[in-house]
Amino acid sequence: MVTIKDVAKKAGVSISTASYALNNSGPVSAETKERVIKAAEELKYRPNGNARDLKSSKTNTIGLIVSDLAGPFFSELIRGVQEATLASGYDLMALSAIGGFDSTAAKFLKEKRTDAMIIFAHNLDDNLIKSAARQDMPIALLDRRLSSKYIINIEVDNFNGAYKAVEYLISLGYKRIAYISGSDDSYDNIKRFEGYKAALEAYGIGYAPKLCYKGNFIEAGGYQAAKLMLLQNDLPQGIFAANDEMAIGAMEAFDEAGLKVGKDIAIIGFDDIRLAQYVDPPLTTIKQPVYEMGCLAVRLLMQALQGDFPNEEEIILPAELIIRKSCGES
Amino acid sequence: MVTIKDVAKKAGVSISTASYALNNSGPVSAETKERVIKAAEELKYRPNGNARDLKSSKTNTIGLIVSDLAGPFFSELIRGVQEATLASGYDLMALSAIGGFDSTAAKFLKEKRTDAMIIFAHNLDDNLIKSAARQDMPIALLDRRLSSKYIINIEVDNFNGAYKAVEYLISLGYKRIAYISGSDDSYDNIKRFEGYKAALEAYGIGYAPKLCYKGNFIEAGGYQAAKLMLLQNDLPQGIFAANDEMAIGAMEAFDEAGLKVGKDIAIIGFDDIRLAQYVDPPLTTIKQPVYEMGCLAVRLLMQALQGDFPNEEEIILPAELIIRKSCGES
DNA sequence: CTGTTAGCGCTTTCAG
DNA sequence: CTGAAAGCGCTAACAG
Numbered sequence: 001m002v003t004i005k006d007v008a009k010k011a012g013v014s015i016s017t018a019s020y021a022l023n024n025s026g027p028v029s030a031e032t033k034e035r036v037i038k039a040a041e042e043l044k045y046r047p048n049g050n051a052r053d054l055k056s057s058k059t060n061t062i063g064l065i066v067s068d069l070a071g072p073f074f075s076e077l078i079r080g081v082q083e084a085t086l087a088s089g090y091d092l093m094a095l096s097a098i099g100g101f102d103s104t105a106a107k108f109l110k111e112k113r114t115d116a117m118i119i120f121a122h123n124l125d126d127n128l129i130k131s132a133a134r135q136d137m138p139i140a141l142l143d144r145r146l147s148s149k150y151i152i153n154i155e156v157d158n159f160n161g162a163y164k165a166v167e168y169l170i171s172l173g174y175k176r177i178a179y180i181s182g183s184d185d186s187y188d189n190i191k192r193f194e195g196y197k198a199a200l201e202a203y204g205i206g207y208a209p210k211l212c213y214k215g216n217f218i219e220a221g222g223y224q225a226a227k228l229m230l231l232q233n234d235l236p237q238g239i240f241a242a243n244d245e246m247a248i249g250a251m252e253a254f255d256e257a258g259l260k261v262g263k264d265i266a267i268i269g270f271d272d273i274r275l276a277q278y279v280d281p282p283l284t285t286i287k288q289p290v291y292e293m294g295c296l297a298v299r300l301l302m303q304a305l306q307g308d309f310p311n312e313e314e315i316i317l318p319a320e321l322i323i324r325k326s327c328g329e330s
Numbered sequence: 331m332v333t334i335k336d337v338a339k340k341a342g343v344s345i346s347t348a349s350y351a352l353n354n355s356g357p358v359s360a361e362t363k364e365r366v367i368k369a370a371e372e373l374k375y376r377p378n379g380n381a382r383d384l385k386s387s388k389t390n391t392i393g394l395i396v397s398d399l400a401g402p403f404f405s406e407l408i409r410g411v412q413e414a415t416l417a418s419g420y421d422l423m424a425l426s427a428i429g430g431f432d433s434t435a436a437k438f439l440k441e442k443r444t445d446a447m448i449i450f451a452h453n454l455d456d457n458l459i460k461s462a463a464r465q466d467m468p469i470a471l472l473d474r475r476l477s478s479k480y481i482i483n484i485e486v487d488n489f490n491g492a493y494k495a496v497e498y499l500i501s502l503g504y505k506r507i508a509y510i511s512g513s514d515d516s517y518d519n520i521k522r523f524e525g526y527k528a529a530l531e532a533y534g535i536g537y538a539p540k541l542c543y544k545g546n547f548i549e550a551g552g553y554q555a556a557k558l559m560l561l562q563n564d565l566p567q568g569i570f571a572a573n574d575e576m577a578i579g580a581m582e583a584f585d586e587a588g589l590k591v592g593k594d595i596a597i598i599g600f601d602d603i604r605l606a607q608y609v610d611p612p613l614t615t616i617k618q619p620v621y622e623m624g625c626l627a628v629r630l631l632m633q634a635l636q637g638d639f640p641n642e643e644e645i646i647l648p649a650e651l652i653i654r655k656s657c658g659e660s
Numbered sequence: 661c662t663g664t665t666a667g668c669g670c671t672t673t674c675a676g
Numbered sequence: 677c678t679g680a681a682a683g684c685g686c687t688a689a690c691a692g
Contacts, residue, residue, distance in 0.1 A: 001387070001442075001466065003685055014663040019687060026688085027661055044461060049441030050384045051685035054668050057331070059380070061434065069424055070409035079400035082426055091434035094399055094424035096412055104391065104421035111379030112331075131374060136331065278608045333669055344679040349671060356672085357677055381669035384684050 002043045011039035022047070061091035062301060063114035065105040067121035069096040074120070075274065077142075080294025081118060088302050090115070097121035101128070112137055116301040118294075119144075122186045138304035140297035144187045145314055152300050153314035154293055158188045161286040161319030162195025163202075165240050165268045168284075170203050172327055174238035174266055177205070180225045180250060182217035182242040189217070192242045192270060211236055215246040222249025230257050235265060238327065244269035244276050244285055251279060251326070266327035270319075281325035289317050332373045341369035352377070391421035392631060393444035395435040397451035399426040404450070405604065407472075410624025411448060418632050420445070427451035431458070442467055446631040448624075449474075452516045468634035470627035474517045475644055482630050483644035484623055488518045491616040491649030492525025493532075495570050495598045498614075500533050502657055504568035504596055507535070510555045510580060512547035512572040519547070522572045522600060541566055545576040552579025560587050565595060568657065574599035574606050574615055581609060581656070596657035600649075611655035619647050 008018035013032060020026030021036035028036075039045075053059045064081050066074045078094065085092040093114065097105040100123045109117060109124075109132040119129065120142040133139045133150035140152045169177050179196050182189035197207045213228060215221030222241055229235055230253065241247035247269030251261050261267055262281045269276060272287035296317075300310060338348035343362060350356030351366035358366075369375075383389045394411050396404045408424065415422040423444065427435040430453050439447060439454075439462040449459060450472040463469045463480035470482045499507050509526050512519035527537045543558060545551030552571055559565055560583065571577035577599030581591050591597055592611045599606060602617035626647075630640060 001685090004687095005685080015686085016664080016688075017662055020662085023687085029661060032662080044464075046462070047441050048384070048685050049438070049443045050380045050389070051668090052441070052687075054378070054380045054384050054670090054684090055686050055688090057668065069412055069422075070405045075400045082399055082428065086429060091437060092399075092426060093434065094426075096422060096424075098412060099416055104423070107421060108379070111377050111382070113379045132376070134374075134376075275605060275608055278605055278610075280608075280610050331669090334671095335669080345670085346672075346680080347678055350678085353671085359677060362677080378669050381684090382671075384668090384686090385670050385672085387684065 001048075002045050004045070004047070006043055007036060007040045007045050010043060011036045059091075059113060059115050060089075061093055061114050062116040062118065062298065063105075063108055064092060064094045065097050065109070065117060065119045065121050065124070066094065067097050067123050069094060069098075076290040077120060077294045080291040081298055082294075084295040084298035088298065090298075090302075097124050101125060116140070116305060118142065118297045118301065122183065135307075138301055138309070140301050142293055142297065147313070149309070150304075152297070152304065152310060154297055154300070154317070155188075155314060156288045156290075156293065156317045157319050158191035159195040159198070161270060161288075162192040162240065162242075163199045164195075164319070164321050165270065165286050166196050166199035167203070168321055168323075169238040169240065169266060169268060169327060170199065170205070172238070172266065174236075175205055176211065176236040177238040177240060178211040178213060178229065178236035180213045180215040180222055180239060180241040180246045182215065182246070184214075186217070189242055196240055215241065215249070217243050217245060219245045219249035219252075222246030222251075223253045224249075226250035226253030230254075238266040239268070241267065241269050244271045244273045244283060247283055247285070247326075248275060248279055251283070262325050262328050268327055272322055276322075277324065279326075284324045284327045285322050287320045287322045289319070293317060331378075332375050334375070334377070336373055337366060337370045337375050340373060341366045389421075389443060389445050390419075391423055391444050392446040392448065392628065393423050393425055393435075393438055395425045395427050395439070395447060395449045395451050395454070397427050397453050399424060399428075406620040407450060407624045410621040411628055412624075414625040414628035418628065420628075420632075427454050431455060446470070446635060448472065448627045448631065452513065465637075468631055468639070470631050472623055472627065477643070479639070480634075482627070482634065482640060484627055484630070484647070485518075485644060486618045486620075486623065486647045487649050488521035489525040489528070491600060491618075492522040492570065492572075493529045494525075494649070494651050495600065495616050496526050496529035497533070498651055498653075499568040499570065499596060499598060499657060500529065500535070502568070502596065504566075505535055506541065506566040507568045507570060508541040508543060508559065508566035510543045510545040510552055510569060510571040510576045512545065512576070514544075516547070519572055526570055545571065545579070547573050547575060549575045549579035549582075552576030552581075553583045554579075556580035556583030560584075568596040569598070571597065571599050574601045574603045574613060577613055577615070577656070578605060578609055581613070592655050592658045598657055602652055606652075607654065609656075613656045614654045615652050617650045617652045619649070623647060 008015045021028045021033040095105040097103050116138050118140045143155050145153050200207050213225035215225045269285035272285045276283040338345045348366050351358045351363040425435040427433050446468050448470045468480050475483050530537050543555035545555045599615035602615045606613040
């Protein structure tokens with residue numbers, strides 16, 4: 001590995017002069033500078049970013065942690081974060097939380113390797129996050145709530161989103177409305193479930209535990225849940241799935257059973273992933289403003305880095321009903 | 331920032347002892363160790379990863395650079411890379427090449443911050459990549475070819491994939507076959523275009539420049555191309571789009587024009603992105619083994635890190651024809 | 661304008 | 677079993 005020392009020696013100058021020349025950071029004569037640069041090129045010198053960061057105790061990068069880099073849902077979020085980060089002149093590194101406590105994400109969280117973090121993952125321990133957050137490492141926590149001076153909570157209005165979804169189903173005349181749930185312990189699943197129950201209640205429809213199915217937020221889970229309904233021979237009129245993936249899984253199952261979604265049974269999802277508009281019939285769903293969330297997170301983090309944290313305990317973004325065809329025409 | 335020094339002081343031991351205790355890396359009495367760990371906890375000590383990496387001149391992470399983190403196409407690739415990296419005990423950091431020369435990716439490439447890199451991006455300069463590749467920073471380059479001792483080229487068989495696509499269209503009886511191209515300068519577009527021409531030739535069908543449209547690898551590009559065909563009032567019988575995004579864009583345009591894809595016009599794509607099976611009609615396409623590519627890249631890189639580079643100039647993975655409905659029943 | 665030098669936080673010989 | 681000290685590659689006072 002060729003270091004700045006080698007460059008300096010080759011150029012016949014001192015290390016500091018070499019550094020100045022290479023970074024335009026100090027007074028160097030044009031001639032010397034050129035000599036240094038030439039030496040660096042000939043030696044194929046590459047600065048060592050780690051050393052620089054160590055010295056300046058600043059990385060100029062913000063990290064984005066998602067539960068699974070490969071998930072389709074994160075595309076929009078990443079887009080938002082990416083644009084905002086780029087605009088602020090920071091670098092972005094995306095990390096996966098797969099593996100939980102042993103994941104790369106956990107490691108980078110513990111060892112300060114970024115100036116700030118955005119976390120959109122549920123498989124990361126509360127304590128881990130809490131203890132990682134500090135003055136010089138603010139964290140924007142999406143769709144999850146944790147109280148700490150250095151954590152900025154940003155969430156979408158899961159409760160009202162779910163409420164709207166169920167209300168819409170009810171407005172269409174459906175009364176027996178099932179719920180396909182996400183991971184039990186996840187914050188958003190809990191909120192969505194509450195919204196589901198509240199809407200039912202508000203319209204004088206009792207909540208029935210047997211209409212609740214487990215789907216774990218994945219397509220296969222939704223498929224299984226629908227299969228179960230089919231098996232029980234006691235189909236609900238409408239289904240509210242806690243995310244689009246599960247809704248799509250359920251649609252497949254009904255499709256296989258020869259049922260017409262939108263006619264024989266109504267399904268509404270949550271998230272509005274890209275696929276939602278392409279499935280047949282197009283999926284009615286609740287749109288999360290993920291892109292905006294990403295941008296907002298970056299902006300708030302930038303401010304936090306200046307020592308300026310928001311006052312609110314959490315920031316809640318509205319969710320919007322997107323009507324397509326899977327619940328029938330309205 | 332609390333350092334290991336603070337911990338050592340608080341525990342009443344020397345720095346090295348503290349380090350040993352914290353990392354289980356040296357002989358420390360159980361009692362001392364406990365004292366150190368307790369002190370670290372109380373102080374909320376977080377090791378500084380940069381310092382560690384600097385000292386050990388090893389980062390234990392591999393980087394994955396894609397042209398756009400938010401693109402749908404990369405999901406599968408990321409999945410493959412993610413799993414393989416995890417399995418080898420390395421960490422993974424995903425970087426975007428948006429911004430080209432000024433991107434985070436470029437920066438991380440120049441400043442050695444990872445032990446190895448996987449690059450799947452076309453907007454990164456050849457020289458940049460070439461000069462970043464070195465013994466202690468091997469690079470796996472996907473779908474692109476660059477000759478260097480430290481670069482491992484892995485590509486999918488673009489030529490034969492395209493050939494198969496066009497051959498399939500011909501076997502269905504179509505003769506006027508259009509091409510919607512990706513970015514002109516991209517390696518895979520060139521190869522696919524060659525495959526397209528070769529198949530036409532092989533079956534005695536002349537290649538007509540006017541049947542070639544620009545689509546730039548994006549959905550809107552495919553849409554535009556189809557609009558153009560429509561406008562010219564001289565529709566081809568079949569279309570080979572250089573990727574699925576463009577094929578889907580074209581489908582939209584035809585849909586709007588009241589044409590039935592699969593009946594009035596045949597379309598075949600390339601990539602087999604997730605959406606392909608959900609559009610209406612489901613898109614016939616050429617599947618790239620991206621997942622496998624990801625896994626392979628990691629494995630080869632691990633070997634390279636041991637000094638063991640593959641002999642072949644490049645590794646070519648086969649592409650597979652996936653027949654669905656967009657070209658009609660076969 | 662240029663060189664000397666003191667660290668950034670950490671690991672790891674090498675002595676005790 | 678524990679401590680002193682060197683040094684990873686780089687930046688930035690400070691002194692010349």
